[in-house]
Each structure stands twice: as C-alpha cells, then as structure tokens.
Amino acid sequence: MRIFKRLLRWALILAFTGLLLAVIAVGVAYWLVAPRLPSVAVLKDYHMQVPLRVLSADGKLLASFGETRRIPVTITDVPDLLKHAVLSAEDADFYHHPGVDWRGIVRAGWHVVATGGDKGPGGSTITQQVARNIFLSPEKLYSRKLTEIFIALRIEHELSKDQILELYLNKMFLGHRSYGVAAAAEYYYGKTLDQLTVAECALIASTFQLPSVVNPLNSSKRALARRNWVLGEMLRHGYITKPVYEQAIAEPNNAYPHEQPIEVDAPYLAEMVRRQVLDRLGNEALTEGYVVKTTLQSSRQQAAVEALRNGVIAYDHRHGWRGPEAHQDLPAEASDQDYDNLLSGYTAISGLQPGLVTASSAKEATIYLSSHEGVKLDLAAISWARPHIDEDRVGATPHSVDSVLKRGDIVRLSRDDQGNWQLDQIPAAQAALVSINPEDGSIQALVGGFNFARSKFNRAVMAARQPGSSFKPYLYSAAFERGFTPSSIINDAPLALPDPSRPDGLWTPSNDDGKFAGPMRLREALAQSKNLVSVRLLDAMGLRFAREYATRFGFPLDALPANLSLALGTASVSPMGMARGYAVFANGGYLVTPYFISEIDDRNGKPVYLANAARACGSCQERLLDTRPPGPPPADMLKTPANDVAVASTTPLPAEASSVDGVGVAALPADIHGENSHPPVLAPRVIDPRNDYLVTSLMKDVIASPRGTGYAAKALNRADLAGKTGSTNDHRDAWFVGFNGDLTTAVWIGFDDFSPLGKSNGVGEFGAQAALPIWMDYMGTVLKGLPENTLPMPPGISTVLINRQSGLPTSADDPDSMNEIFKVEDVDRLRNQANQQKEQDQQHAYDIF
Known part of the structure; x- marks a missing residue:
C-alpha cells in the first residue's frame, strides 16, 4: 500500500511537472511566435476575391472576368441544412470549443508517433482552417501548426462563431475554380443555396477536405461515399431524420458543370471593358467585385450579331464552296x-x-x-x-x-x-458593325468580327481601312462651307493629273462603273457616287482646306492623305471612326466621343464611377445660350482617346492611358447620383446646322433616289434614313454608313489580309451588295416600331426652284424645274448668276443677226 502511494505521488509529480513544462513550452513558443503573428482584426472587414462582372445597359450579363468563381453570402443567407452538413463533415463541436480541439490535436499527435512521423490529416477545427487558408501556407510543418493554433485562438477572441463560419463558407476552395458554397452550388447544380436538396448540401460539404480530388465531377464514386458518410453524421447529430437520410442516400449524383450563363453575345466589347478597367484600376479590378454597366443595349446587340453573321455567310455563299474543313479515312x-x-x-x-x-x-x-x-x-x-x-x-x-x-x-x-x-462553311471574310447614339456617343451595339474565339482582333475599333466613297460626305460638307451648293455643276468626265510615282507619270481616276455622265449637280453626283466629280470638287476647294476641315469629324490629320486621292476615300479609318463622323450629321453638327462604360459599382452596389459624356443637347438651355460659332474641335479630341473613367478622389489614377480608336468618355465622381444638378457637358459644335442639313439631304437621296447607290434601303419604308455606300480599289473594302436621329451605324466587310472581295455573277462586291444588306438587316430590326426621327430644317435654309440642267434658279413656268434647298445667303448670289447667264444667252441670240 505504501509502495502504491509512493508510485501515485511520483506519478502526480511527473504529471504536474509535464503539465508545467508543457505550459512553459507553450508560453515560450507563444513568446517567440507572437511578434510574427498577423493581426486578425482585418477579418472583421475581410474582402473576398470576387470576379469583375460586365452588364448591358438593361442589366444582362456580357462577361465575367477573374480567376475565381465566388458569390459572397452572409451567414443568414446560408440554409441550416447546409450549415449542419458542413459542421457534421468538418467540425461538429465548432460552437462549443475555443477555436482549438485539444482532443483532436492529441489524436493527431498520437497518429504521428504511431506511424513514425506521418503528418496525416486531422486535428484542425474550422477556425484553424480559416487561419491557415487566410494567413498561412498549406505546407505541413510543426511550426506552421503551432502558429495556426495561436492565430485560431486570436480569431476566436476577435470574431463571433457566426462570423468565423461565414468566412469559412465563403473562403474555402471547393473545386473547379469555385470558392465558397454559393459558387459551388451554382457551378455543380446551377442552383442558389436555398434550392439545394439535403443530398446536394452533403455533397458540397464533402468537398471541403480534398476539393481537387473529391468533388462531384472528378471522382463521383469517392464523392458519393464521402457524401453518404456526411449524411450519416448529420443523422447521428440529429440534424436530419431517418426517412430524410434514406431518401438522400438514394439520390444519384446529378452534378455537372454549370458555367455562368452569358446573356448577351458581345465578347469584343466585353474585352474592351476589361482592358479599360484594368488600365484604370489595376489588377485588383478582377478581384474586388466591381460591376461595370455598359451602354450596350442587349436587343440591339443581338440584332447586330445576327445581321453581321447572316451578311458574311451570304457573301461567302456567293463565292462558292471551298471544300471540307478536313478529311479522315x-x-x-x-x-x-x-x-x-x-x-x-x-x-x-x-x-x-x-x-x-x-x-x-x-x-x-x-x-x-x-x-x-x-x-x-x-x-x-x-x-x-x-x-x-x-x-x-x-x-x-x-x-x-x-x-x-x-x-x-x-x-x-x-x-x-x-x-x-x-x-x-466558316467564312474567310470578316466584317464589323458599330452603332452609336448620336446624341452622346454611347455605343448601342458593337461586333468586331465574325467570331471572337477564332479571332480576337477587334475590327470595329482597331482596323485601319480605306472608307472609299463613304468618306465623300465630309468633303461635300467642306465644299458647302466654301460656297458650293447642292445644285453646283461639276463635270463628270475623264481626268488625268500629274503623278511622278506612276510609270506613265499620270494619275487617271475613274468611276466604279467606268462610265461618265458629263456635267451634273452635286446632289446627283453624291447619290450616284461619282468619283471624278469628287476629285474635281476637292481640287476646286483646296486640298489643305479639305483635310483640315475633315478633322472636325474626329479624324486626326495624319490619317488623311495629302493628295487628291482623298476624294476617293483613301484615308485610314475604323468603323468606329466612321460612325463617330456620321454622328455629326445625325445630331445637328456636334462632335461626340463614343463611349461604352456608363457606370462602375463596387461589390455592395454603390456607384463609384459615373460617365458624364459630352452631349449634342440641341434643345438644352445651356446650348441655346452657347453663341460660339462652329469650328474645329479641341486638339485632345483628335488623339483617339481611351475610354477614360475619372475616379473618385479616394482612388488615384495612373498617368498613362491605353488607346482604343475613337472611343472615350468624360466622367464625374459618383456623388452626382444624388444631386442631378450638374449642367450637361456640351459637345463642341463643329459644323453649321445648315451645312449639316444640306449634306444630310443629299445622303437621304442616296437611299430615296432610284439612281442612289443605297436605294435598296428604301425597302425599310422610313423617310428618316440617310447614308452612303463605300467601295475601294479592287473591292478590298465594302462599307455602308448611315443614320437617323436615333442611331448612327457603320458596317464594313473585307478580308484581314486586304484580299479583294471579288465579283459575284459578274458584279463587283460594292458596298451596296456586301455591306448594305447587313446595315439594313440591323437597322430594320432595331428601328421597327420606333417613330421616324430626323432633324427639322434649321433657320437660314430656303427652298428655291432651279433648272435641272443648269442648277440655277428658274421660274415656275420652266418645264425642267425642280425644288432645291440652299443657304439663304447663296440664293441672291445664284439668282444674280442666273440673270447674268440669261443676259449672255440673249446677247448670243442678238449676235446671230
């Protein structure tokens, strides 16, 4: 008995000594590790990595960018069944322990001793897993485990149990780039958390341990075995009943990949958004949960995609079958x-x-x-x-x-x-379509090619192509500024000009059809797209003046050739640039800058950026008070600015900005949301509204006149449409650019390697045959049901009877008379010219005698 008491005493002394030594060891370890422990206070406001989402103007998803799938949820939004499944699988005593399960640690330690050093799984609570996942590396080291324990204890001191569990359910990787239970539910089942069955909750809970290996897609058998074990644990802890357990056990694995549905087919514009947001906000833009609202209208975008696809395939079919894509024996x-x-x-x-x-x-x-x-x-x-x-x-x-x-x-x-x-067959040709609102430049639809997966080159904004005759309206506008009128007579006849670069030393431009019509009025010349009239017109008004005047439509001077070939459309432009230029005619003479980002919200839905683009605003009070004469735009509008997004004062902007041809936006801090008192930003007036009205009238005849190259568009039965075809040498480019008061749309079709579009049934692939059908398909769809929208006649325009042949004012009894419109100051000059002509004709008559 005495020996037993002595042994018991020594056992107690040894136990106490061991406990004391353990406490001292833990204290020393904490003293050594504490200075390196991270502050867990950041967890109170911890930001999960959430992808960047891009939406259309009507709230439909264009794209989601980011390496992770994550949908943050609050603990109150997590169903009890899912919480119970996760607790049963990972930490049944979570709500009762202090953050560390000492018995689990002892079991893990015994496993190490028993196996000779195997650091197997086990012993980590949910709190420890949060500590490891957020602050530590996954490597299995004793020092890391000790640090994990200390951090877990600190977390328990700083956060409530529900806060810790919320972090855990949102943070953990659950396979296939899915982080958090909400993302896993969407990817594996296409469901929200409240729609999950008991079996699905258990299967998601089973992926926490080895998500890359044991998940519903990679290893169905192992995942089902783990799921059934979790269901058994839920039954053992009283979270589900026996009948519910048996029904869940019998449920098959119905998981399959559910990618987030893209609701709008706009990959080219989505990529433009990604580039601009990254450029302005840095890489964190892909992880901070920003939501970008674009100006794109989903119905118009869908119409643009279908119109371009149908038009390119129709062109491709006209040029025959190139054979199978491949052949296999x-x-x-x-x-x-x-x-x-x-x-x-x-x-x-x-x-x-x-x-x-x-x-x-x-x-x-x-x-x-x-x-x-x-x-x-x-x-x-x-x-x-x-x-x-x-x-x-x-x-x-x-x-x-x-x-x-x-x-x-x-x-x-x-x-x-x-x-x-x-x-x-997959077409070899490419095409692009850009449609903008001429009032403020907001992009309504954009397609940069036949298929983004095959070619990410965005022809809508990056291509530099020759516009051909679609450039002529800018030159006609310049001519009207120099005193020419719609009735001015120019000779459509052969022309030879010196050109030392050519073998014979002569440049001999011609019309597309190789025919000549002789003297003709400018209205007819534009409708029929007479090249020789345009060359003579450019030569008469002066090349230097015409080039400088064309910059009023947003073109940089270096994109405009310094020779008379400019009359044939040899400038280097993009479809976006052409849409921007024609928007000047559509809105009454104001140069707007196309933009595509209207708003950026943070992860909580609070607007942090808001576009405040310059507008035509023809009826605004501020515009009515603006008496400045039309003139060239500010120099910075010709530098093809990027879609710059001005950032609230709390976020500095990098100095540099990437460039997307002809696309930009002015923006104000988002606090203007609540005030709505800021005056509108006015786009600069670059041409006189009367000049605009005259040119638009001529472009309406391109569609309305049976001799017009765009006459096919008359089938849309709208009197508010105006536009111009464009074709280049050897049919390398085909264009149609047109508008009404609601939309300005540019369509281009051609080959990336500048190969000719060729001929079909002996007829060249002009803009009227290759590009106009795409424009008509799109505009006919998006304008259907909308009232006609055209600019009213501005003050200072007069309608006068003229002689069709001479283009000069005449009397009502002239059988060859027609109505024409002029600036009022031109009318007296033309009447005097008509009287002089009449006197000369009479003098010639007297000379006979």
Whole structure:
C-alpha cells in the first residue's frame, strides 16, 4: 500500500511537472511566435476575391472576368441544412470549443508517433482552417501548426462563431475554380443555396477536405461515399431524420458543370471593358467585385450579331464552296465512339456545327454531329455549294450530293430560317458593325468580327481601312462651307493629273462603273457616287482646306492623305471612326466621343464611377445660350482617346492611358447620383446646322433616289434614313454608313489580309451588295416600331426652284424645274448668276443677226 502511494505521488509529480513544462513550452513558443503573428482584426472587414462582372445597359450579363468563381453570402443567407452538413463533415463541436480541439490535436499527435512521423490529416477545427487558408501556407510543418493554433485562438477572441463560419463558407476552395458554397452550388447544380436538396448540401460539404480530388465531377464514386458518410453524421447529430437520410442516400449524383450563363453575345466589347478597367484600376479590378454597366443595349446587340453573321455567310455563299474543313479515312466498321473522337477537336462557331460525313450518295449524305445526332442532307441543302475557283468565279451548281460531300469529310452545318439543316462553311471574310447614339456617343451595339474565339482582333475599333466613297460626305460638307451648293455643276468626265510615282507619270481616276455622265449637280453626283466629280470638287476647294476641315469629324490629320486621292476615300479609318463622323450629321453638327462604360459599382452596389459624356443637347438651355460659332474641335479630341473613367478622389489614377480608336468618355465622381444638378457637358459644335442639313439631304437621296447607290434601303419604308455606300480599289473594302436621329451605324466587310472581295455573277462586291444588306438587316430590326426621327430644317435654309440642267434658279413656268434647298445667303448670289447667264444667252441670240 505504501509502495502504491509512493508510485501515485511520483506519478502526480511527473504529471504536474509535464503539465508545467508543457505550459512553459507553450508560453515560450507563444513568446517567440507572437511578434510574427498577423493581426486578425482585418477579418472583421475581410474582402473576398470576387470576379469583375460586365452588364448591358438593361442589366444582362456580357462577361465575367477573374480567376475565381465566388458569390459572397452572409451567414443568414446560408440554409441550416447546409450549415449542419458542413459542421457534421468538418467540425461538429465548432460552437462549443475555443477555436482549438485539444482532443483532436492529441489524436493527431498520437497518429504521428504511431506511424513514425506521418503528418496525416486531422486535428484542425474550422477556425484553424480559416487561419491557415487566410494567413498561412498549406505546407505541413510543426511550426506552421503551432502558429495556426495561436492565430485560431486570436480569431476566436476577435470574431463571433457566426462570423468565423461565414468566412469559412465563403473562403474555402471547393473545386473547379469555385470558392465558397454559393459558387459551388451554382457551378455543380446551377442552383442558389436555398434550392439545394439535403443530398446536394452533403455533397458540397464533402468537398471541403480534398476539393481537387473529391468533388462531384472528378471522382463521383469517392464523392458519393464521402457524401453518404456526411449524411450519416448529420443523422447521428440529429440534424436530419431517418426517412430524410434514406431518401438522400438514394439520390444519384446529378452534378455537372454549370458555367455562368452569358446573356448577351458581345465578347469584343466585353474585352474592351476589361482592358479599360484594368488600365484604370489595376489588377485588383478582377478581384474586388466591381460591376461595370455598359451602354450596350442587349436587343440591339443581338440584332447586330445576327445581321453581321447572316451578311458574311451570304457573301461567302456567293463565292462558292471551298471544300471540307478536313478529311479522315473512316474504316467500314467505325462506331459512334470513333466519330466522337474525330470530332473532339472541333467546336461550334457562331452557330455552325461541326459534323462528319458517314455516308454519301447522289441523292443524300448522312452527317454525324458532335451532339450525337445523325442528319441527312439532300441536294437542296447543298445547292449553293458551287466550287470556288477564285474571288471572281465559281463553278457549276452541283447536280449530286456526293460530288460535294464524301465519306470522312468534316464539314459545318447550320439551320435555315425554317429550322432545316443545310451545308455551311466558316467564312474567310470578316466584317464589323458599330452603332452609336448620336446624341452622346454611347455605343448601342458593337461586333468586331465574325467570331471572337477564332479571332480576337477587334475590327470595329482597331482596323485601319480605306472608307472609299463613304468618306465623300465630309468633303461635300467642306465644299458647302466654301460656297458650293447642292445644285453646283461639276463635270463628270475623264481626268488625268500629274503623278511622278506612276510609270506613265499620270494619275487617271475613274468611276466604279467606268462610265461618265458629263456635267451634273452635286446632289446627283453624291447619290450616284461619282468619283471624278469628287476629285474635281476637292481640287476646286483646296486640298489643305479639305483635310483640315475633315478633322472636325474626329479624324486626326495624319490619317488623311495629302493628295487628291482623298476624294476617293483613301484615308485610314475604323468603323468606329466612321460612325463617330456620321454622328455629326445625325445630331445637328456636334462632335461626340463614343463611349461604352456608363457606370462602375463596387461589390455592395454603390456607384463609384459615373460617365458624364459630352452631349449634342440641341434643345438644352445651356446650348441655346452657347453663341460660339462652329469650328474645329479641341486638339485632345483628335488623339483617339481611351475610354477614360475619372475616379473618385479616394482612388488615384495612373498617368498613362491605353488607346482604343475613337472611343472615350468624360466622367464625374459618383456623388452626382444624388444631386442631378450638374449642367450637361456640351459637345463642341463643329459644323453649321445648315451645312449639316444640306449634306444630310443629299445622303437621304442616296437611299430615296432610284439612281442612289443605297436605294435598296428604301425597302425599310422610313423617310428618316440617310447614308452612303463605300467601295475601294479592287473591292478590298465594302462599307455602308448611315443614320437617323436615333442611331448612327457603320458596317464594313473585307478580308484581314486586304484580299479583294471579288465579283459575284459578274458584279463587283460594292458596298451596296456586301455591306448594305447587313446595315439594313440591323437597322430594320432595331428601328421597327420606333417613330421616324430626323432633324427639322434649321433657320437660314430656303427652298428655291432651279433648272435641272443648269442648277440655277428658274421660274415656275420652266418645264425642267425642280425644288432645291440652299443657304439663304447663296440664293441672291445664284439668282444674280442666273440673270447674268440669261443676259449672255440673249446677247448670243442678238449676235446671230
């Protein structure tokens, strides 16, 4: 008995000594580690990394940028079932321990001793996992574990249990770039948290431990086994009943990838937003949860995408079938799995589905699609596929299906307007469309190419192409400033000018059709797009004056050639630049700067940036008080500024700014939201409203006159449309730029390598044939149901009867008379000229005798 008491005493002494030594060791360790421990106070206002989201003007998603998927939620928004599932899987005693589970640590320590040093999992509470995930590295070191414990204790001292659990549920990585339970629920199930079933809650909870390995997509069997264990733990802790458990156990794994749905097809503009936001806010823009609201209208953007796609495919079909995309030798015994393997490297491109020809005969071919669907094409479905010879020629219409499609061909299919499958091919040509509001320059729709995945080059703003005859309205405007009128007579006749750069030393421009009409009025010359009239007009008004005047429409001087070829549209411009220039005609003579970011909100929905773009504002009080005469725009408007976003005073801006051709925005701090008292920013007036009215009248005739190159657009049955076609040498570029009071839209089509667009059925691919149909398709859709919108006649315009042949004022009894409009100061001058002409004619008559 005495020996037992002695042993007990020594055991107590040893235990006390060990405990004392342990306390001393922990104290010393804390003393050594404490200076290096991070402050956990930052967790009270901890910002999760949230992707940048880009929305249309009507709130639809254009794009989401960022390396992570995360949807922060508050603890009150997390259903109890999901909280219970996570607690059952990771830390059942979370609400009862002080942040550290000492028994778990002892078990983990015993595991290390028993296994000879294996640092297996276990022993970490939810609080410790938060500490490790936010402040520490994942490496398994004893020093790191000790630091983790101390940080966990500090966290428990600073935050409530609910705050810690909220951090945990939002912060943890749960596989496939999903961080937090809300992002995981959306990606794996396409659901919000309140829509999850018990089994789905348990499966999400099961991914916390090894998310890259055990998740519903990568390892379904292991994930289900882990899920069922979690369900058992929920049953053991009384969170669910036995019937609920049994029903959840029987539920299959229904998870599959649910990418965040893109609601608006606008990748080119979304990329413009990403570049500008990164440029102005730095890399944190992709992680701080900013929401960018653009000026893009989703319905107009969709119409633009469809119009451009249809127009490019129509052009492509006119120039014939270039053959299958690839060819594979198929063994006779090939299976669907073999077909799938062959198609695995092909994806759908703008609605063009990849398919494999598995059988072909004279009457039909069978196509296996990547969607595991078998499609049969008859002769009608391939009737357009005449063999492509060159840009000007195609072969004969096919008379049998197997002359076009052979077994093993990989081809593209699309659906026609009736939903029937037809043969197609990825177009080789490209196109771009830009549509802006002429009132303030806000971009309504933008398409930079046929397909962003195949080519990220944004032709809408980056391409520098020759506009051809679509540049002529700027020169006509300059001519009207120099005293010319719509009835001025210019000779459309052959012309030869010195040009030392040419072998014969002469430049001999010509009209597109090679014909000459003789003396003609400027109104007719623009409607028929007479090149020789434009050259003579430019020469008469002076090249220097015309170049400087053209900068009023937003073009930098160095983009305008210093020779008479400018009359033929040899400037270097982008579709955005042309839309901006024509907006001057559409809004009454004011130069606006296109922009696409209207607002940026922080993660809490508070506006931090707000665009305040310069506006035409023709009826604003401030505009009515502005008596400054029209003139060149400020120099900084010709530097093709970026879409600069002025930042609230709390956020400094970098000095530099990237450049996107002809795109910009002025902005004010977001506090103007609450005041609405700031006067509008007025766009500079660059041309006289009467000049604007005259040029617009001529461009309306381009559409309204049967001789006009844009006459096809008259089918839209709108009297408020004006515009101009454009074509360049060898048909390398085709344009149509036009407008009404609501929209200014520029369309370009061509090849990136400047190859000719060629001819179709012997007719050149002019702007009227290649670009105008796209413009009509888009404008007809977006203006449908809207009232006509055109500028009223400004003061100082007079309507006068003129003689069609001479262009001079005449009397009502003249059988060859017509109405024409003039600036009032030109009328007396022209009447005097008409009287002088009359006197000369009479003098010639007397001379006969």
